[in-house]
Amino acid sequence: MLKIKKKIPLIDQHDKHYLYGGKFGGNFIPETLKKPVEDLTKLFAKLRYDKKFIQERDFYFKNYVGAPTPFVKLNHLTNHLGGAQIYAKVVSEANGGAHKIYNAVVHALICKRAGKKYIVGDTGAGYAGKMLSMAAKKFGLKCKIFMGAKDIIRQKPNCDSIRKNGAEIIPVYSGSQTLVDAVSECMRYWVSNCDTTHMAVGSTVGPNIFIKICAWSTAQISRELIIQMNKEFGQIPKKLKLINCVGGGSSAAGFWNEFMDYNKQQVEFVGVEAGGPKKSKLHAAPLTNSSKIGILHGAAQYVIQDKDGQIGETSSISAGLDYPGISPLHCFLKDAKRARYTSATDEEALQAYKLVSKLENLSPSLEPSHAFAEAIKIAPKLNKNTIICVNSCGDAKKDRAIIKKRLGFFK
Amino acid sequence: MKSNIRIAFEKCQNEKRPALLTYTVAGDNTKKKSLEILNAIAPFVDIVEVGIPHNTPVADGGQIQSSAYRAIKNGIKIKDIFQIVKQFKKNKNTKPVILMGYYNNIYQQGENTFLRECKKSGVDGLIVVDLPWPENKVFSTKCKKQSINFIQLLSPTTSATRMRKILKDSHDMVYYISMLSTTGGKLKVSPKIILKNYSKIKKIIPKQNVVIGFGITEKTIGSLKKADGLVVGSALCKAISSSLEQRKNPVQGVLNVVKKLKAKII
Numbered sequence: 001m002l003k004i005k006k007k008i009p010l011i012d013q014h015d016k017h018y019l020y021g022g023k024f025g026g027n028f029i030p031e032t033l034k035k036p037v038e039d040l041t042k043l044f045a046k047l048r049y050d051k052k053f054i055q056e057r058d059f060y061f062k063n064y065v066g067a068p069t070p071f072v073k074l075n076h077l078t079n080h081l082g083g084a085q086i087y088a089k090v091v092s093e094a095n096g097g098a099h100k101i102y103n104a105v106v107h108a109l110i111c112k113r114a115g116k117k118y119i120v121g122d123t124g125a126g127y128a129g130k131m132l133s134m135a136a137k138k139f140g141l142k143c144k145i146f147m148g149a150k151d152i153i154r155q156k157p158n159c160d161s162i163r164k165n166g167a168e169i170i171p172v173y174s175g176s177q178t179l180v181d182a183v184s185e186c187m188r189y190w191v192s193n194c195d196t197t198h199m200a201v202g203s204t205v206g207p208n209i210f211i212k213i214c215a216w217s218t219a220q221i222s223r224e225l226i227i228q229m230n231k232e233f234g235q236i237p238k239k240l241k242l243i244n245c246v247g248g249g250s251s252a253a254g255f256w257n258e259f260m261d262y263n264k265q266q267v268e269f270v271g272v273e274a275g276g277p278k279k280s281k282l283h284a285a286p287l288t289n290s291s292k293i294g295i296l297h298g299a300a301q302y303v304i305q306d307k308d309g310q311i312g313e314t315s316s317i318s319a320g321l322d323y324p325g326i327s328p329l330h331c332f333l334k335d336a337k338r339a340r341y342t343s344a345t346d347e348e349a350l351q352a353y354k355l356v357s358k359l360e361n362l363s364p365s366l367e368p369s370h371a372f373a374e375a376i377k378i379a380p381k382l383n384k385n386t387i388i389c390v391n392s393c394g395d396a397k398k399d400r401a402i403i404k405k406r407l408g409f410f411k
Numbered sequence: 412m413k414s415n416i417r418i419a420f421e422k423c424q425n426e427k428r429p430a431l432l433t434y435t436v437a438g439d440n441t442k443k444k445s446l447e448i449l450n451a452i453a454p455f456v457d458i459v460e461v462g463i464p465h466n467t468p469v470a471d472g473g474q475i476q477s478s479a480y481r482a483i484k485n486g487i488k489i490k491d492i493f494q495i496v497k498q499f500k501k502n503k504n505t506k507p508v509i510l511m512g513y514y515n516n517i518y519q520q521g522e523n524t525f526l527r528e529c530k531k532s533g534v535d536g537l538i539v540v541d542l543p544w545p546e547n548k549v550f551s552t553k554c555k556k557q558s559i560n561f562i563q564l565l566s567p568t569t570s571a572t573r574m575r576k577i578l579k580d581s582h583d584m585v586y587y588i589s590m591l592s593t594t595g596g597k598l599k600v601s602p603k604i605i606l607k608n609y610s611k612i613k614k615i616i617p618k619q620n621v622v623i624g625f626g627i628t629e630k631t632i633g634s635l636k637k638a639d640g641l642v643v644g645s646a647l648c649k650a651i652s653s654s655l656e657q658r659k660n661p662v663q664g665v666l667n668v669v670k671k672l673k674a675k676i677i
Contacts, residue, residue, distance in 0.1 A: 027543075027546065030540055030543070030564070030566075031543050031566045032567075032568050032588060034568065034569070034573070035568040035573075175467070180467065181467075184467050188471070191469070191591065191592065191593050192591055194568065294515045294519060295514050295515040296515070297469065298469070305519070309516040310465065310516075311466055311515075
């Protein structure tokens with residue numbers, strides 16, 4: 001069995017081929033990208049230990065992103081379910097409405113340090129794109145966002161924001177016209193323009209360096225949470241479950257990072273993938289459904305695919321989770337049994353949204369609604385000494401049309 | 412023993428012209444048609460590259476993507492690709508065939524199984540777009556043991572030191588990517604600059620066969636004929652697409668383009 005080493009950041013637990021556990025991740029990239037990836041790897045290796053860079057990051061996290069985001073108890077939900085105490089880390093309170101802002105700000109800062117004026121990125125739910133366009137505007141960079149044509153329609157509010165921030169949306173019509181195609185097209189664009197342009201992959205996927213930058217950025221979430229928990233409980237609870245949705249896996253990686261060295265009996269990580277529509281065979285849950293290891297977007301990972309190695313079609317109500325692969329970091333955590341992965345269907349996520357938004361002053365987007373679905377499922381079976389914390393990593397404004405159509409109301 | 416690939420280059424050198432390499436996607440638009448295309452163009456081509464269609468190709472532009480999606484939609488499987496090669500080799504067993512694709516399609520078969528099938532069907536070489544050096548060291552050694560050429564790629568971003576290391580591990584042919592682009596991009600660098608970079612490679616390893624690809628069309632091929640070989644792919648995929656749009660036979664469409672290309676370099 002694979003083992004997670006203690007006291008070494010998870011992102012650094014790879015071998016010389018950048019493989020985690022000897023099999024996940026790596027850099028399966030065209031020759032043209034070797035040098036830009038290597039340049040970025042060197043630059044980031046320097047910047048992440050550069051005091052001035054970290055000061056700059058912290059300054060913008062505090063004054064621009066709005067750190068720390070709230071940590072709140074969901075009293076009504078807890079009483080309603082009658083079991084574990086349920087809390088939420090309301091990351092959706094961050095500027096822009098989701099955790100994607102951390103990665104976007106860090107990439108914009110790196111882009112400036114690299115002396116590049118253009119930045120490009122992919123987006124599924126539109127949050128990564130929206131945040132990158134915000135950061136680009138803030139730091140005076142020209143920005144292009146690649147987005148699947150299907151997602152452009154279903155996540156219109158975020159597209160409006162992207163355009164308002166002065167970025168250009170490049171619609172992607174190939175394949176399933178969702179996140180997987182957006183990432184491919186963005187990488188193609190980078191192949192052609194890597195001399196002038198910085199690429200910001202929107203999640204903990206892609207060639208190794210993008211996984212590192214993203215997880216390093218979102219780690220802010222757990223840095224804040226540890227302080228907030230110590231304040232609330234005087235210590236890290238004896239029985240804690242950290243529940244997070246996973247698509248690419250960036251918010252979960254950040255939500256769990258600082259808790260990595262705790263014993264899993266004390267701090268359990270639960271990742272919730274998108275199970276797709278209830279009566280469909282399609283899903284976006286490669287870990288839950290034991291997909292095989294394959295190469296997608298430059299990295300080896302568990303990925304939905306056929307026997308020949310063609311990447312499989314996915315389906316999820318949540319554009320942000322609608323991705324056939326999953327971060328190599330999560331593959332590693334799964335095989336090392338440090339995290340447990342499960343899935344929630346579209347319908348379960350919608351019901352979770354309904355309950356949470358009815359009982360609490362909270363309106364989680366469809367992505368974290370998957371995580372809430374799992375919390376709702378397990379909380380009644382647990383005793384009140386167990387603390388469940390859900391990362392409410394996105395705001396539902398972007399899902400207004402979908403939720404209204406499916407549930408007949410929107411909070 | 413000399414490889415078919417080496418022999419093909421020697422023949423072209425004797426004729427004082429660059430080798431013409433074509434790239435078409437296996438199964439585009441059907442299994443049968445793609446074999447017909449290979450058979451039709453073979454007399455005019457020195458080395459045929461056969462694309463393994465992949466549905467998330469990160470280095471391919473629109474034309475090759477369309478061909479790949481079309482082939483997959485029409486049901487092509489990896490085992491069919493080996494059959495195509497086998498059938499093609501039946502009549503033209505010395506015409507070198509290079510399979511070009513993405514690593515996942517090989518990885519899912521298993522490297523060893525994949526190479527065995529290559530050997531059985533008569534594949535002469537492999538280009539794996541997303542398995543760069545040094546990650547390809549183990550696999551390229553396996554290829555060599557089976558007398559299958561593993562073709563290393565070089566690009567304008569490849570540094571001189573890296574280039575030397577890659578060339579040291581190269582077999583009978585290397586592939587120089589003309590510019591920063593996906594396949595089928597408009598040639599945005601002047602032929603003069605491309606040939607200058609090409610000479611740098613030749614200087615390091617004068618006897619190596621170096622081909623240039625990406626952005627090569629009827630318009631540009633003539634200006635690059637100093638190279639050992641020139642690869643044309645997207646222009647042929649485009650010919651298939653437009654033949655199909657006009658309800659014409661894609662075999663004829665591709666053949667016409669190949670003949671024109673050949674005329675420009677002899």
